[in-house]
Amino acid sequence: MLDILTNADAWVALLTLTFLEIILGIDNIVFISIAASKLPAHQQKTATNWGLILAMVQRIILLLGVSYLVALKEPFYTIDNSWLSIGISWQSLILFFGGIFLLYKSTSEIHDKVDIPQKEENELKNKKITSLKKALVQILIIDFIFSIDSILTAIGMTNGIGEKPQDALVLMIIAVVISILIMMIFANGIRKFINKHPSMQLLALSFLILIGFMLITEAAHLSHAVIFDQEIGAIPKGYLYFAIAFSLLVEFLNMRLKKKMELVETTED
Template sequence: MFEFFASPDAWVALLTLTFLEIVLGIDNIVFISIVANKLPQNQRKRATNIGLLLAMVQRIILLFAVSFLIGLKNPFYYIDSPWLTTGISGQALILFFGGLFLLYKSTSEIHEKVELPSHDKDELDAKKITSFSNAIVQIVLIDFIFSIDSILTAVGMTNGIGDSPMDALLVMIIAVVISIIIMMVFANPIRVFINKHPSMQLLALSFLILIGFMLIAEAAHLSHTKIFDQEIGAIPKGYLYFAIAFSLLIEFLNMKLRKKEDALESK
């Protein structure tokens, strides 16, 4: 089986897929950071690491059940009315309800941070997730939603690689393991950074709102949904990641400017 890695194509596929898994895992890290930061201080790092380990196990299991995931793309119910045409599939439902969950989670968090008086510390602490298991369940559920898209993308990228289907499966499993290990290295520093800077918390929550809308749009696109004969297209992920990167760049410049102003005022 491992003789397959003597081929340069195998290494190119592995590196490309690992990079793709890391990029697609950015939104997962943001969500894990938001959830873990609501736990008591001594549980946050453990929740982040356990959440990512369970995500890795879950994705490997999904890779072995890839035929089931592909079957979820097939519509099981059709709606054909004068103004709405769509074919509902299992994959579309998962993405749709996952997007709704992200919208609810993000807007409720933003409401808590913006509307709740800053001096009312007791009320803010009372709203924290006190159950470690509750946080882990949320992390695993949202990772399952994100995994659907990344696993199917991985299957498409490795299709035809090697002489045996096990070659492609091995490449995907190794890519998932490497990407999760890399995310575990950076997830906790990112979580601490987000928790330390309130503006970054709001920016991260805004990213989750964007991702929630993207998941809903993706669900409609996969269902070939037409509203008044206008088909809903997919939102290119490159645009989304560019918007996130550009927003982060502006926020880092703002943080640097604020530090410079504070330093001048302290003199």
Template sequence: MEIFLQADTWVALLTLTFLEVVLGIDNIIFISIASNKLPEHQQKKATRIGLLLAMVFRILLLLGVSYLIGMKDPIWNIELSWISAGITGQSLILIAGGIFLLYKSTSEIHHKVEGREEAASSDTPKKSSTMLNVITQIVLIDIVFSFDSVLTAVGMTNGIEGALTIMIIAVIVSILIMLAFATPISNFVNKHPTIQMLALSFLILIGFMLVTEGAHLSHTVIFGQSVGAIPKGYLYFAIAFSLGVEMLNMKIRGSGNSGKKS
């Protein structure tokens, strides 16, 4: 308890909690899109299960933080005429997670553009196994986001006394905050198709960023060019800018509809 008498502890805790919430928004968006395939009475349950699983995975990864840090050593080396890399455990997880996000996001966009989802929901009832499929997808994406979140937490609290305690508290508080706001965010995303498409586009960006970050950690060189890390600030700015433009579009559409009614 002595660590909570230090100002650095509270600064680190508040900052880390805020970052965990920001990083968790991507998780909420994916969970809301995945759970939208379920009957309405099961969607809240899937969302809560998904976020609770995210908390469990992050705490388990935090407890194994020393092992995560040790995953920087190359597992195997790739030496070809056009590419060279030293694949590490960290980079392997990030690349695999990024590829999964790219596949899932593009397949969801394909289904929505082709209109198969609407046809399936109107012509045939949803399968009873859908809940298991959705939870499986949520578990896989939780692992990806949890790993990225834990690496952020480790980097922020490095050298601070009681770092593990601070990280676990920050994760628990952030998940509780996300549980409180998950349903409104999920309802908003599901009620606005353009926001849902925008969210899927964000997941493509995040998937690409994870792949490049994994390649950067592997010191990958392609055709003599080193793969650099994409600054997350650029990504967050692009997401914020796109959301701002979409909010303006929604406001214009809303005012246009109200004008027609009058």
């Protein structure tokens, strides 16, 4: 089952996906912290850790369910006319609507973060929590909402990797477990880093636009869609990995430049 880890492409996908899972999980960490802060001090750490553990279990269960639907490749309905030919399967439907959701989610999140900051955080802060059980229930509900784009991102990054159907699922589960463990250990540090460099989160949301578009084209390709005698091809994942790596390199260079300029300004003052 772990033979997939001998594949270099699988390692690239795993590292990239783990990074995106952590960045996309920042909002989840913030909301969990807010929910836990409503509890007595001695229960806050317990609520945070158990909240993340339950979030990991919930995501793995959702991954198993969605991966089962994606595995249903046989078309159950076919359209064939003069300008469109396509075989619709559960796999293509999940990928298509998942891509549409990621496009909507990423653009709306970017809009909210740029124009309407902390609206949802303020709403959650006003909700009182009286027990650990209620806090964990609220955390699970919050995580379920955040899990959707996380799972669709995982499917988009790993679909088609490996020779066996379960190879992609193994990569997704490993990435989820690693990202949750890292968030448990470095939750406060990660949150402070993103607060100091909010452009990293905007960059991750921008990646979701690329992944959403790739899911849509992948759905059309797997459905053997032909529009006006033109067959829709799949986008090689190597292009996506290169775009993400190049964008991150530019962002880290910008961060170093900004830090250097701040140091120069401090010295001059």
